[in-house]
Amino acid sequence: MKLEEKLYLLSYKHDKQSHISIRDNDICGTACAKTWGRPCTTFCPANVYAWDGEKITASFENCVECTSCLTGCPYHNIDWRLPRGGYGVQYRNG
Numbered sequence: 724m725k726l727e728e729k730l731y732l733l734s735y736k737h738d739k740q741s742h743i744s745i746r747d748n749d750i751c752g753t754a755c756a757k758t759w760g761r762p763c764t765t766f767c768p769a770n771v772y773a774w775d776g777e778k779i780t781a782s783f784e785n786c787v788e789c790t791s792c793l794t795g796c797p798y799h800n801i802d803w804r805l806p807r808g809g810y811g812v813q814y815r816n817g
């Protein structure tokens with residue numbers, strides 16, 4: 724089964740409040756872009772991160788809570804926390 728098919732099996736209880744924020748978008752646009760190629764846009768299995776031309780956006784609703792954010796950003800520039808109680812991904816068949 725492909726990753727995309729497994730992700731499709733998951734369900735989510737979406738919070739209105741994001742559990743992800745970028746500490747300093749200047750780093751994303753300069754040092755990280757030049758040196759690392761913005762790895763958050765590739766290491767996240769749920770494609771949460773994207774570069775919109777000015778900043779990194781985070782589609783936090785799609786996060787599968789794999790915790791890669793805690794180590795994957797070379798500048799520790801992602802403030803990732805667990806979603807509030809009761810919110811987030813619900814693992815059932817995935």
Ligand code: SF4
Pocket residue numbers: 745750751752755756759761762763764779795796797798799800801
């Ligand atoms: S990996 Fe970290 S520093 Fe690089 S673009 Fe993503 S959030 Fe910004």
Ligand code: SF4
Pocket residue numbers: 743766767768769770771785786787788789790791792793803
């Ligand atoms: S915890 Fe995992 S799924 Fe969630 S945003 Fe970070 S890398 Fe993506």
